[in-house]
Amino acid sequence: MAILVKNIKQLVQAEPKKIKFRAGKEMQNLPVIDNAYLLTEGDKIKDFGKMEDLNASILAKVKEPIEEIDATGRLVFPSFCDSHTHIVYAGTREVEYIDKIKGLSYEEIAQRGGGILNSVLRLHNTSEEELYDAAWQRLEEMASYGTGAVEIKSGYGLSTEDELKMLRVIRRLKENSPMLIKSNFLGAHAVPAQYKQNPDEYVDLIINEMIPMVAAEDLADFIDVFCDKGFFTCEQTERMLMQGIKYGLRPKIHANELDYSGGIQVGVKYNALSVDHLEYTGDEEIAALKGSETMPTILPGAAFFLGMVCAPARKMMEAGLPVALASDFNPGSCPSGNMQLVVAMGSVMYKMLTEEAINATTINTAYALGEHEVVGTITKGKKANFFITKPMDTIYFMSYGFGSNKVDQCFLNGKRV
Numbered sequence: 421m422a423i424l425v426k427n428i429k430q431l432v433q434a435e436p437k438k439i440k441f442r443a444g445k446e447m448q449n450l451p452v453i454d455n456a457y458l459l460t461e462g463d464k465i466k467d468f469g470k471m472e473d474l475n476a477s478i479l480a481k482v483k484e485p486i487e488e489i490d491a492t493g494r495l496v497f498p499s500f501c502d503s504h505t506h507i508v509y510a511g512t513r514e515v516e517y518i519d520k521i522k523g524l525s526y527e528e529i530a531q532r533g534g535g536i537l538n539s540v541l542r543l544h545n546t547s548e549e550e551l552y553d554a555a556w557q558r559l560e561e562m563a564s565y566g567t568g569a570v571e572i573k574s575g576y577g578l579s580t581e582d583e584l585k586m587l588r589v590i591r592r593l594k595e596n597s598p599m600l601i602k603s604n605f606l607g608a609h610a611v612p613a614q615y616k617q618n619p620d621e622y623v624d625l626i627i628n629e630m631i632p633m634v635a636a637e638d639l640a641d642f643i644d645v646f647c648d649k650g651f652f653t654c655e656q657t658e659r660m661l662m663q664g665i666k667y668g669l670r671p672k673i674h675a676n677e678l679d680y681s682g683g684i685q686v687g688v689k690y691n692a693l694s695v696d697h698l699e700y701t702g703d704e705e706i707a708a709l710k711g712s713e714t715m716p717t718i719l720p721g722a723a724f725f726l727g728m729v730c731a732p733a734r735k736m737m738e739a740g741l742p743v744a745l746a747s748d749f750n751p752g753s754c755p756s757g758n759m760q761l762v763v764a765m766g767s768v769m770y771k772m773l774t775e776e777a778i779n780a781t782t783i784n785t786a787y788a789l790g791e792h793e794v795v796g797t798i799t800k801g802k803k804a805n806f807f808i809t810k811p812m813d814t815i816y817f818m819s820y821g822f823g824s825n826k827v828d829q830c831f832l833n834g835k836r837v
């Protein structure tokens with residue numbers, strides 16, 4: 421069934437050409453068509469434009485029956501792309517959350533055996549089926565808030581067996597969900613307790629056993645390392661990334677959340693698709709990112725939840741860099757995958773204009789997923805992943821009206837979800 425959405429008050433991110441991302445000042449440019457239509461056929465965007473240009477010959481080319489939807493008073497956006505999540509996990513971590521409220525830092529909680537290692541233990545004791553069901557529900561909730569593409573990391577296994585278990589869950593989600601899903605192997609999320617005295621032994625296990633096995637089953641698109649103070653050093657990160665690249669996994673890494681760790685520079689050196697978090701980003705890090713193919717990605721939900729300093733988004737954009745915003749949905753530092761909230765946080769916390777925040781959550785995160793040719797803008801031939809909002813006047817309401825769900829109907833692959 422083809423879909424014709426008519427009388428759209430504003431069709432947002434309507435971009436005739438396939439672009440890679442928007443950077444610097446260009447992030448203020450968000451193409452919008454007033455009083456527009458959007459036509460899909462099969463799972464793709466077939467056409468779009470001004471209502472006055474919609475005519476019978478455009479519709480005559482469609483080979484399927486057409487469902488018409490009247491979007492008077494409503495906006496249409498391309499689905500959000502969420503390029504950083506950890507949604508395969510078992511159980512929640514409220515106890516630790518209370519510790520945080522009492523003032524313990526992320527590192528202090530990690531040192532007490534809480535944090536990531538807490539989720540590792542729970543995941544070990546949870547079946548693949550239960551993990552799948554819980555992650556499926558999270559995906560459904562994310563879709564209801566307008567997300568259409570998502571990256572999912574492993575990293576709560578930290579043993580060969582449990583990392584593979586997580587990645588197999590992600591593979592099943594990929595096979596069954598209408599979302600576009602990319603998989604990221606994050607064996608180096610934390611050092612497991614039994615390797616505390618000799619973390620290099622764990623790094624060796626990742627290099628010699630996990631990466632080859634992950635690649636043999638074709639279970640991941642990317643490789644990730646938490647390259648930061650108290651987690652993995654730059655040298656360890658380099659060793660793991662080199663092996664990952666050898667096995668066809670492009671790096672996308674956690675960097676500079678806790679310190680000027682050198683993680684950003686390591687990411688750029690190994691042509692990471694993105695470096696994520698970035699609270700500790702200074703002039704040197706910005707200089708390293710300039711001219712690279714690496715998308716600087718900020719995770720406002722985690723910074724909000726942990727009460728961190730904000731990454732210098734404005735400074736990065738002023739330096740001409742692109743900025744992407746993703747959710748980091750995970751049980752420890754951001755138990756939410758609501759990308760509308762991420763847009764609002766982009767504006768409130770990082771002083772990003774609504775246009776910048778929408779570019780940062782659509783085309784720039786599509787790039788950070790390696791899928792900018794396929795999703796992220798309303799462009800002919802791209803996947804028909806979009807949503808129709810509840811009645812609203814302007815795009816600015818998307819970053820202003822925080823907390824409520826502004827999405828009314830979602831479509832993925834040209835089908836209502």
Ligand code: NIG
Nearest residue numbers: 535536722748750751752753
């Ligand atoms: O992206 N920074 C590292 N890892 C996650 C947190 C995961 C957790 O606490 O469970 C993050 O914030």
Ligand code: FE
Nearest residue numbers: 504506674748
């Ligand atoms: Fe993360």
